[in-house]
Amino acid sequence: DAGVIQSPRHEVTEMGQEVTLRCKPISGHDYLFWYRQTMMRGLELLIYFNNNVPIDDSGMPEDRFSAKMPNASFSTLKIQPSEPRDSAVYFCASTATGAGEQYFGPGTRLTVT
């Protein structure tokens, strides 16, 4: 079975550009999470969805960040405009109700110059 799929794996962009990160959760999972990992702040939740509906977006830094889940097999995290402080590894994770652990994707390493 395929795990959580994220694309791209690496993204380098210039400040002010729009960045879109993509995630395909494990089939059958009804929860999807977006995390960000930095040296300073560690791993922190940005937003999560249940059955494609955003449940908690309190971790989204500011209006420059937006996330969507148009269907059960796809989600995007968009940053517009990007800033150097957005440089981080962004993880997508999924799980099913009562199933145990969250399964993480390989992450997208974003560098904003």
Next chain:
Amino acid sequence: AQKITQTQPGMFVQEKEAVTLDCTYDTSDPSYGLFWYKQPSSGEMIFLIYQGSYDQQNATEGRYSLNFQKARKSANLVISASQLGDSAMYFCAMSPYYGGSQGNLIFGKGTKLSVKP
């Protein structure tokens, strides 16, 4: 608010020896789950072991065991017979749900384990 504390930024262990990674947590909820993840230098997050707040016995998964002391609010990871491939960052995390992780996982800052040959 829930919080996870890992007080050991880095640790060394000799190959084939056992090592304990510390994790303390803070929550006022009776239902919660505790997780350990491994993050090797390649960057992926690998699930290791889970302990639910109502579980009576300590969880074990192969060479990994979780020393769960509820009264002390600690959930230490024990790795037996360390291998060179165990060198990685280890994260303790807590979910506000027992039996699953459908809510936000709160992560500690992590412990970097280095296994010496």
